[in-house]
Amino acid sequence: MVSIDVWNASVDFPIFDAKSRSLKKLALGKVGGKIGSEGRVPIIEALHDINISLGHGARVGLVGHNGAGKSTLLRLLAGIYEPTRGSSRIIGKVAPVFDLGVGMDPEISGYENIMIRGLFLGMTRKEMEKRVDDIAEFTELGDYLSMPLRTYSTGMRVRLALGVVTSINPEILLLDEGIGAVDAAFMAKARDRLKDLVGRSGLLVFANHSDESLLEFCDTAIWMDEGRVKMHGDLREVLTAYKGHDPFEYLSEETRERLAKSKVANGNGGE
Numbered sequence: 164m165v166s167i168d169v170w171n172a173s174v175d176f177p178i179f180d181a182k183s184r185s186l187k188k189l190a191l192g193k194v195g196g197k198i199g200s201e202g203r204v205p206i207i208e209a210l211h212d213i214n215i216s217l218g219h220g221a222r223v224g225l226v227g228h229n230g231a232g233k234s235t236l237l238r239l240l241a242g243i244y245e246p247t248r249g250s251s252r253i254i255g256k257v258a259p260v261f262d263l264g265v266g267m268d269p270e271i272s273g274y275e276n277i278m279i280r281g282l283f284l285g286m287t288r289k290e291m292e293k294r295v296d297d298i299a300e301f302t303e304l305g306d307y308l309s310m311p312l313r314t315y316s317t318g319m320r321v322r323l324a325l326g327v328v329t330s331i332n333p334e335i336l337l338l339d340e341g342i343g344a345v346d347a348a349f350m351a352k353a354r355d356r357l358k359d360l361v362g363r364s365g366l367l368v369f370a371n372h373s374d375e376s377l378l379e380f381c382d383t384a385i386w387m388d389e390g391r392v393k394m395h396g397d398l399r400e401v402l403t404a405y406k407g408h409d410p411f412e413y414l415s416e417e418t419r420e421r422l423a424k425s426k427v428a429n430g431n432g433g434e
């Protein structure tokens with residue numbers, strides 16, 4: 164059984180090369196974590212006193228303004244950042260999908276990149292060998308898969324990366340919003356694979372600005388504000404409080420129907 168627990172955790176970033184003049188300007192800004200002024204080295208308090216307990220089947224959306232702490236929280240939940248104060252415990256193998264391009268080498272072929280990216284996400288070579296044909300078909304890249312990655316367009320790279328990411332078997336899946344930033348036509352094709360991926364994962368945390376994506380994949384949400392958890396609860400309630408309106412008001416009839424169907428197909432919590 165997978166789980167993530169975080170107790171009274173804070174994450175600070177000391178900034179050793181900050182300029183004091185630009186710091187004054189920053190103090191007037193509206194985004195980002197608080198900048199501490201004690202001592203000689205300025206410290207950005209990216210996360211402050213976080214308490215979170217997530218168990219098997221959790222499907223959590225992560226929302227908040229720019230600089231609110233979503234990416235830092237995902238890295239804390241992944242075990243990439245240690246808390247500066249407080250503690251955390253992660254039980255399960257984490258697949259952090261923060262940047263589709265990470266782990267890709269421009270000088271080797273698409274096929275080789277499929278293997279490397281899969282290993283990077285915690286799969287074994289054998290597991291990837293079994294999946295490579297299916298991934299190749301999904302990407303529709305044909306002979307390009309034998310060419311070096313540097314010859315690919317941005318969209319072609321995204322196809323390859325999405326093909327690999329959606330083929331893994333994650334115990335804990337942490338998704339940053341970049342994954343939603345692919346073109347609409349390919350996203351429609353990738354949606355079913357993404358849904359299956361989420362269904363296979365024991366625990367999901369998904370940072371995203373799109374109501375539609377959050378409603379599709381999550382049932383609860385955490386609202387981050389200035390490095391703190393402002394609200395944690397039912398997805399629709401959190402989105403309503405965060406956005407100031409019920410997210411369902413702005414969905415098309417077609418989207419509502421699709422969401423209703425996918426919730427039934429996925430069951431509740433993906434157990």
Ligand SMILES: Nc1ncnc2c1ncn2[C@@H]1O[C@H](COP(=O)(O)OP(=O)(O)OP(=O)(O)O)[C@@H](O)[C@H]1O
Nearest residue numbers: 176195196207209228229230231232233234235236
């Ligand atoms: N490596 C770092 N070094 C210094 N400060 C950082 C670092 N990473 C994040 N921060 C600071 O931590 C705060 C939270 O940033 P974070 O990237 O977690 O926000 P976010 O909610 O993901 O924002 P966005 O929606 O803009 O991506 C910000 O004030 C940011 O300046």
